[in-house]
Amino acid sequence: MPTKYLFTSARLGFRNWQDEDLPLLLALNQDKEVMRYFPEIRDVQESIKWMDRMQQMYLEKGYCYYAVFELSNEDFVGVLGIGDKDFNADFTPIIDIGWRIHKKYWNKGYATEGAQQCLKYVFNTLKLNEIKALCPINNKASERVMQKIGMHRELEFIHPELTDYPELKDFVLYTISHTQL
Structure with a gap:
């Protein structure tokens, strides 16, 4: 696994996706517990399409939902970064921070640590104003991670793309600006 990271935290390295990452992403996307808050697990074609979108977003904008690795052993931890979201809502388009972490890394502070470092990177290096x-x-x-990294609850809404999923359609939106970090 290549070790050239865009940025790091104490335990994590963040980089753009590489084609050889597909098996890692696929395993994450097919874990039912990890994907519990998504409408469905993602197959090979959906994972390829998503990874291609991330690579293209990174080339065009300098950011994406990054591939994240543990620095001590280069194990794949999951997905964490920022990306563009645009769906039918009064507050979109937005730049969103998000994460999808392997369950073996749950409850160890990885999402919080990674999200804090990602915010520092996007505000200080990429000079974005709001996430x-x-x-x-x-x-x-x-939601606890959002609170721990200093984000503020803005509103609740029904996600227009998830109305067929009663257990997933009710959403919460948080925000943070570069002046709040």
């Missing part, structure tokens, strides 16, 4: 985060209202673990 949002959203998750299903019943995803309390993700």
